[in-house]
Amino acid sequence: MxxxxxxxxxxxxxxxxxxxxxxxxxxxxxxxxxxxxxxxxxxxxxxxxxxxxxxxxxxxxxxxxxxxxxxxxxxxxxxxxxxxxxxxxxxxxxxxxxxxxxxxxxxxxxxGTFTRALETAAPSLFIATGTGVAPFRGMIHDALSKGRTEPLWLLFGVRSPDELLYGDELTALSKANPCFRFEPSLSRPPDGWTGRGGYVQTHVKALWSELTSAHPGAHAYICGVKKMLTASREVLRVELGVDRKQVHLEAYD
Ligand SMILES: Cc1cc2nc3c(=O)[nH]c(=O)nc-3n(C[C@H](O)[C@H](O)[C@H](O)COP(=O)(O)OP(=O)(O)OC[C@H]3O[C@@H](n4cnc5c(N)ncnc54)[C@H](O)[C@@H]3O)c2cc1C
The missing domain is CATH 2.40.30.10 (Translation factors)
Known part of the structure; x- marks a missing residue:
């Protein structure tokens, strides 16, 4: 510096x-x-x-x-x-x-310590519901603006399309940066929605397995209210046996 x-x-x-x-x-x-x-x-x-x-x-x-x-x-x-x-x-x-x-x-x-050191930053799966997306918006912009190219995947759960905070911005970022993948999931999808549906925790296993098959040292970051946080952490820690050092949490309640 x-x-x-x-x-x-x-x-x-x-x-x-x-x-x-x-x-x-x-x-x-x-x-x-x-x-x-x-x-x-x-x-x-x-x-x-x-x-x-x-x-x-x-x-x-x-x-x-x-x-x-x-x-x-x-x-x-x-x-x-x-x-x-x-x-x-x-x-x-x-x-x-x-x-x-x-x-x-x-x-x-x-x-707070819910941060990623960019110099050593591992490929990451970000998991959020609602305003839990806030720290990830900061981290994603920070990493991309500094030219980072490790995979950053955001699994973002809300009820309906009008609740997809920063949705257009995140979609545009994902189109412009192949390393950033945006995975919105709607728990109350409208007719015609072709993306992911249901609670985020139902998608954690598949996304984590896909990410870590190519990048075994990946980290997961989870942010939002405790109910979602606990359910997503259980999938990673209990079902998939992920080391606690690879799972980072920020609880809003
Ligand atoms: C480290 C940290 C970061 C936080 N960041 C954010 C943030 O970026 N955006 C944000 O909106 N809140 C965030 N919160 C929650 C915030 O601090 C308040 O708890 C929230 O705004 C409610 O405060 P209140 O006085 O309106 O309601 P209170 O009377 O204090 O109500 C608390 C109730 O609100 C619920 N609640 C708290 N946060 C949320 C939420 N985001 N969505 C739905 N229900 C919630 C709790 O479950 C609890 O039942 C964060 C909390 C922590 C500890």
Whole structure:
């Protein structure tokens, strides 16, 4: 790293960030772009998360804090992006779905070890449902923009086509980069859908076997809510006997 490169503080810092862009992506997910208010580069590794500190208090009078995976790659700019699912009656996600562009919030981060070191990065199977795709969007853009060519396969489960977050972008990336394979799966497919159907865990065995037949040192990364995480990990660890060092998890609940 050159001496001019920004470095990441060892302890996550707290800073103010301004919401600069927001749009709905499907019925329940809002994409939000923030920038550090001080204009400094936000230094993080693809796949890490930030904690947002809301101007709200819980029933014990403490500030409400929630964590969100960074959905964008590190670009050495003040900007970072999030994808937030609206949880019914959830204070944090409701606040973020109502937040106006221009609002500033306190943010602590980056944090987390759900990352891939690019220099040694193994071929990877990414498994996500819903906004669990966020860290993978960052990792995929990061790897491809740096010219990486190891296979990166994304198995992404949602209910219906309108919930396929970043679907057009991921499809375009897969067409432009032969090493990136995009495998969406719909649990409630519409008539005429010819792609994968059902829960992601039903496809893990076949994809992992195909990937590892050519690349035995592959790693699996799983992100989302615990129910899917547990089911997918069981297939890998129990059914297929994959070493725990090759299976990486990020749980949202
Ligand atoms: C490391 C980490 C990264 C996270 N990254 C993201 C992210 O990128 N995007 C995101 O939307 N959430 C993410 N979350 C979840 C987020 O921190 C909050 O839990 C979520 O926004 C709900 O907060 P709330 O205050 O609205 O609701 P709460 O009242 O706190 O409700 C919690 C309930 O929401 C459910 N829940 C939490 N997250 C989700 C989700 N994504 N989809 C469906 N149900 C959920 C939980 O099962 C739990 O029952 C992450 C959590 C962790 C620990």
């Amino acid at each position: 050159s001496s001019a490169s920004p470095t990441r503080p060892l302890v996550p810092e707290t800073f103010s960030a301004r919401l600069v862009e927001a749009r709905m992506m499907g019925p329940r997910v809002r994409h939000l772009a923030f920038e550090r208010a001080d204009g400094a580069p936000f230094v993080f590794e693809a796949g890490q998360w930030v904690q947002l500190i809301f101007p709200l208090t819980d029933d014990k009078g403490r500030a409400v804090r929630r964590s969100y995976s960074i959905a964008s790659p590190p670009l050495g700019t003040p900007r970072f992006e999030l994808a937030v699912t609206k949880v019914d009656d959830g204070p944090g996600s409701s606040f973020l779905h109502d937040a106006p562009v221009g609002l500033t919030l306190d943010v602590k981060g980056p944090a």
